[in-house]
Amino acid sequence: MVMDDPDRYDMEDSEQIGIFVPGADIEREVSRDRLIHALLLTGSAFVLMLGVTFVLMIPLMAGGFIILYPNGTIYFADWVMLFLSIAEMVFVVPPIWYVRKHGLKLSSSA
Numbered sequence: 001m002v003m004d005d006p007d008r009y010d011m012e013d014s015e016q017i018g019i020f021v022p023g024a025d026i027e028r029e030v031s032r033d034r035l036i037h038a039l040l041l042t043g044s045a046f047v048l049m050l051g052v053t054f055v056l057m058i059p060l061m062a063g064g065f066i067i068l069y070p071n072g073t074i075y076f077a078d079w080v081m082l083f084l085s086i087a088e089m090v091f092v093v094p095p096i097w098y099v100r101k102h103g104l105k106l107s108s109s110a
Contacts, residue, residue: 049087052090
């Protein structure tokens, strides 16, 4: 009696194994221009976040909550980092705007 090879898997062409298929969703609608636009929008969101952080730091430095010493040491009050993290929320605005503009679900930006 001859036994079949246990490592051999015979699958019919009609069977699906339920894995991700590229291009099944939003990926098929992405063109080169749309991808470049999304990347530029992400870059502008980053620059906007840095700008808001800088603008928020100016009054904090003037108030003495952030001190830059000549030897390179930086002093800041404990709550300052929590306050400056608000600027990171600006990074979320352009992707949400892009998704809403193109009528996509918010979950498609994740």
